[in-house]
Amino acid sequence: MKLREARANALMTAQSLADKGEVSVATINKIEQGAWLPSLKTVKKLADVLGIKPGDVEEFQAAINKAAGKGK
Numbered sequence: 001m002k003l004r005e006a007r008a009n010a011l012m013t014a015q016s017l018a019d020k021g022e023v024s025v026a027t028i029n030k031i032e033q034g035a036w037l038p039s040l041k042t043v044k045k046l047a048d049v050l051g052i053k054p055g056d057v058e059e060f061q062a063a064i065n066k067a068a069g070k071g072k
Contacts, residue, residue: 002063004032006050020049034067 001009007017007028014032018025023042030036031046038046043061052060 001052001056001060002032002067003028003046003060006047006052006060007032010050012050017046017049021046031064032067034069037065037068037070 007014010017012020014025014028018028021028021042022045023038027036027038027042031038040061043064044057047054047057047060
């Protein structure tokens with residue numbers, strides 16, 4: 001699941017996710033656009049805020065990597 005999709009499912013704005021995930025809105029936008037590849041720490045923090053189960057974080061990170069052109 002891509003970040004934008006996960007955020008929409010959680011009924012969160014980019015601003016609210018940024019605030020709760022302790023990153024900037026620009027960072028959220030760059031991740032969603034595939035223009036920036038976040039660290040695993042950031043991915044885990046965003047996944048936690050979005051309510052993504054720990055067992056699904058790897059799949060979540062893979063979707064983010066794919067959007068950034070860094071994955072399969």
